[in-house]
Amino acid sequence: MSDVTERIRSEMAAVFGVAAADIPADAAPGRIEKWNSLGHMQLIVALEEAFKIRFGDDDLIRLVSLPEITATVTRKLGGQP
Amino acid sequence: MIEIIVPTINTNDVDAVLRQWVKKAGDRVAAGELIAVLETTKASYELESPAAGILEALGEEGQSYAFGAAIGAIHSDEASLLAARAARQAAPAAASGGPVITAAAQRLIDKLGLTPQQVAAIRKRVIKESDVQALAEPSAGGGAQLSAQQQTIARTVGRSHATIPDAFLLQKIDVTAALTSLIAYRERHKAMVGLPDLLVWSVAQLTGSFPMFFGQLDDSLAMRTSTAGNIGVTMDVGRGLYVPVLREASSLTLLQASAQLSSFRMKALRNTFEAADLAGGDLSISLNTDEGTVLVKPIILPPQTCMLSVGAVLKELVLAGTTLIERSYVLLGVTYDHRAINGFQAGAFARAIKSLLEAPEVLER
Known part of the structure; x- marks a missing residue:
């Protein structure tokens, strides 16, 4: 598991109020109780602050799983997609 | 004196x-x-x-x-x-x-x-x-x-309270099946589509059937109805309250409506709304989905005749035959201008929204 994924998982744990260990590799909205529309926005804000990145309008609707988020954050950090 | x-x-x-x-x-x-x-x-x-x-x-x-x-x-x-x-x-x-x-x-x-x-x-x-x-x-x-933005809100709220004699109706909606269907829908379309998006889009499908809920009532009590489905949606991510308008939502797919709402959420986050985003709603929906929020009774935005509200998803145990099952539900509030709409119509409107949300196949329209 990459360092980026672990950091994202840590942010998710804080936003959704669950243990990081309970967030599966394929975590997605609806499968974590608080990952709803509002929780999604809160996660976006937390990730932007944690990684010092800025998501685009189109990113928001496409970030529907932990792998998708990891790929997008990695790309914005200048790493491999 | x-x-x-x-x-x-x-x-x-x-x-x-x-x-x-x-x-x-x-x-x-x-x-x-x-x-x-x-x-x-x-x-x-x-x-x-x-x-x-x-x-x-x-x-x-x-x-x-x-x-x-x-x-x-x-x-x-x-x-x-x-x-x-x-x-x-x-x-x-x-x-x-x-x-x-x-x-x-x-x-x-x-x-x-x-x-x-x-x-x-x-x-x-x-x-x-x-x-x-x-x-x-x-x-x-x-x-x-108060900030200029809050002063604008204050004027609207004041005008609403002073000019619109409203009434209120509460409708319980079982969203268990809709939430399950949304998980599959998101995975199939690779898009973050939530229950609020489904509500907004569903309401827009009802413009033709409930004309008095969509449009503007002027001071002379003349109603100008609209079938476009221009739906205002409250957004507040802690940086001020906005009510951007999803335009012509009755002709959009759920996915298109959700993409537009996502764009609005980002604008709310960035504080980058333009005047055109916020004008011309026919009906508005107040989203109050924070955990534990049962419902908020909203005002009606003049000159509209209705504002809907929805709270967080709540859970309950119900008896299905002889078995206890868990069910998810929301409370839908219908605040309506009693000059133009009576309780009978409000009840029918609420039940129509309930029917759409309780029928998951609606997602594939």
């Missing part, structure tokens, strides 16, 4: 028309003597003088005045009347066709050194001392003036 105040005549109206001054300005009147006739939507009302003295008539015949507004004054003598007139003539807003400012209010304005712009912000036809006092209190107490 004693002000002549429009009394609270009934609970169905918020204002009354000054139909006629029975006594003329400058007349000497006795306490309890009939001086004017007011008219509400229900009946005429004879206004009696609150004191003996000389009548100063400020209100104009044919104009509407809110309950509590001052439409004139009774002066004990000529000197008091002349002083009041002089003070009023010195008030620039009144001279330019602006609000009438009572003498006591004008003295307080002068004392506080308020600008005409600050006085105009009171937005009343007749400005009383208490109005000026209320305006001055924040600064007198060292508090901060």
Whole structure:
């Protein structure tokens, strides 16, 4: 598991109020109780602050799983997609 | 000097028309003597003088005045009347066709050194001392003036409360199947589509069936309906309340509607809304989905006739035959303008929304 994924998982744990260990590799909205529309926005804000990145309008609707988020954050950090 | 105040005549109206001054300005009147006739939507009302003295008539015949507004004054003598007139003539807003400012209010304005712009912000036809006092209190107490955005909200909320006699209906909706279907829908379309998106989009499908809920009701009680499905949606991510309008939502797919709402959420986050994003709604929806929020009873945004609200997803155990099962539900609030809509229609509208949300196959339309 990459360092980026672990950091994202840590942010998710804080936003959704669950243990990081309970967030599966394929975590997605609806499968974590608080990952709803509002929780999604809160996660976006937390990730932007944690990684010092800025998501685009189109990113928001496409970030529907932990792998998708990891790929997008990695790309914005200048790493491999 | 004693002000002549429009009394609270009934609970169905918020204002009354000054139909006629029975006594003329400058007349000497006795306490309890009939001086004017007011008219509400229900009946005429004879206004009696609150004191003996000389009548100063400020209100104009044919104009509407809110309950509590001052439409004139009774002066004990000529000197008091002349002083009041002089003070009023010195008030620039009144001279330019602006609000009438009572003498006591004008003295307080002068004392506080308020600008005409600050006085105009009171937005009343007749400005009383208490109005000026209320305006001055924040600064007198060292508090901060509301932000421009919050002042806009304040004006809208005030106008809504003052002009729209609303009624409210609550509908329980089982969203268990919809939530399950949304998980599959998101995975199939690789898109973050949530229950609020589904609600907004579903409501937009009902424009043709419930025309009185979509459009604008003007002051003459003429309703201009719209089938476009321009739906305002409240958004507040802690950076101010906005109500962007999802345009022509009745002709969008759920995925298209959700993408537009996502874009709005980002604008709410970045504080980058443009005026065009926020104008022209036919009906609005107040989303209050924070955990534990059962429901918020919203206002109606004038000149619309309805605002819906929805709270967080709640859970309950229900008996299915002999088995207890967990069910997810939301409470849908329908606040409607009772001048245009009655409870029968509101109930039918709420049930139609419930039917759509409880039928997951709606997602694939």
